[in-house]
Amino acid sequence: MVKISRRRFIEIGFISTVGFSFFGCSPFYEFVQEEEQRMPEKPSVEGTGNDVILSTDLYYPRYCTRRQAISGDFDDFFDLLCMFGLHCKNEITLRMVVLDRTEEQEHRPGKVLVERLNQITGAGVPSGVSHTALLEGLYNSPGPATVVMVGSLTDLWQAYLQDPELCRSKIKEVWVFAGDAQENPERGHRDGRDYHPQGLEYNVAMDPYAFAGIMASELPIVWIPCYDGGLVGSHSDGKNMVHGSYHLSQYGELLSEASQQVGELFVEAKSSELSDGSLYDWNTLQKNKRSLFGVGIFRAIHRPQLDYPFHFIDTGITVNDNGTITMGGSKQVKLFERSDMPGFYERMTQLSAETIGFFGAVQSNPIESPVNRLP
Template sequence: MCRKRLSGLAVAWRISVVLGVGILFTSLLSSAGVAEQESRRVPLIYCSDLFHPPDDPDDWFDLATAFSIDEFDIRGIVLDQGEKQMQRTGRIPIEQMMAITGKKVQSVYGLSNKLKSPSDKALDQPQEFQKGAKLIISVLQESDKKVTLIAVGSLRDVCAAFNRAPRLLKAKVERLYVVAGHSDGGNEYNVGLDPHAYVGVMRSGLPIYWLPCFGREPFVSKWGFRQGDLLGSWSLRIQNYFAYGLMKADPTKVDPILVLFKPIPEEVKKKAWGMRRSMWSTPAFIDGAGRKMVVLDGRWRALPGKHVRQRNRAFGFVPAKVTVNDKGITRFDDIDLNSSEPNMLVFRFEGTLDDYNKAMRQSLEGLLKELGR
């Protein structure tokens, strides 16, 4: 009896040892996985002239793209042009995205007035609109990793933050994607919002990835699609998010969160789905997250780098010395691709413009496909 009982205890002990080792091993493996995942996370600050109702709804697509990529740890969103934000807040689409994804992201209003010079610190602008430049500085100070910035719109808050803390930005900015400007001498909308800010940023010496919005091919990031071609394959919540912005819904009449779950009226689809949309920033999000472009089963996808053995190229960035004049103009001759002293990386698409459009359309479709399901 006694012997039997002892051996029973021994068996139980062995089982518990095996189980314990198993649990220890599994938890070591999963914590290694979590650590690996964490090390691939990209701290991101996103600066955008995102409004509701939108100026240009491309910013709504870009916001959804930022939220769709789990490698991004979005540390903050700076909403461009603070005074205008008070009337037409970009917080509405951000709140919708937070409700859809469960992610929490802080957002602040940026500087409201144009910079007076490329070196303007903008400390004399109203206190209520200082939060953008302050957020950029505090996120960089607090982050133990370098931080990536993606900036569209006026670039005012990035420029003011740099003018206030140039050494901090040089030390802590991993990459600064500038989605603004023209590669062949033309004026461009984002530059026009604040020419001094654009000039200050482009001359900053920060690690700039420049995506010219217009100009000489292939140094142009613009692409486009018919909205219905993509919206139809996304979840009801995502469709409602876009319908809300595109139809300029009134938040005092239609709740932006409750509406996400409702069926979409046919007349709304008829109107919004048929519109064409021009886009500029998608490659910045894909590249900034470390995603790789790849063709799988005949379709372009932007996948996490570790899943990609053979990458296909839809776009890339080439080193160049770029000169920008005091008005924010860069002629094509001012982009020196052979310089031994490049000051930034310049976007270029690969193949034809049609190839690039197709690659972006299909990869955006894939990126947003799982959102809200």
């Protein structure tokens, strides 16, 4: 297997994009021609009734030179993998990836990873920043789209304020992966201390007013709280959350059905948190665990009838101005709830691994056992 540096990884994506734009070809033109002859037909771009727009605070690289520190959660990378997997399986049509926090995207563009996945799959999923990209995704969707928010709700709130009629007519549901199911979580949160005595969950703390605005709006909400009772301080804290999507998965298990190309991209993306430009060793990395909140849950967007370790219940909530939620109230939402408490972690890992494995539908050379062949 060929190893490349992270710097070369960025250059490949940049050169390919610029080459097509200015010269009508790229350094990979002949390679792509050969690969396309062997690859199955690309996923349809026609309306499927399962159009999805993903909004994510995904950054590349993860190491922020301005702060001299790692910034951003790596779970967003796995969210993106799962969305592309579902797109390649034709279970959804991913119309747009909206990259949250425009100012941060200027320095650490998550678009690099979106384009790399487009190169791997041939999917051609567009991406953009700010609420204008979200509005563009809605405009271009043949019918109502499901909007999935795994970062702040800033862009959706701004889009709603700018064109509420479009949002009401073209948004099927908003899946909100943010917040805490408890108004005053026992364990509190590190983030958002300026907004609430106990702090707010990170995605809410980035823009509590946008979160409150969307949650209180007339848009149909599917709410998947990240936590139920505050940040996880012990293994039992995470296991005992009834309405929290938090779970732990080992990298090796998450990528157990992934292709070689996806596995290599994971190592490159994860290694971008290293300030010296080196790459992680896969044999060590695969044993590490990652806290996740979305990933396999996305499959329920189009396939709600499958057997999951969770379900959704209809309930009323009260949205508070400070970004917290009180259970009970006139605003009706679909609320995430675990249905298999003891097996939740294990089954979520299996579900996510299977979804990431869907990349095989458009891979030219899927690998049977990629975990043992990664760097």
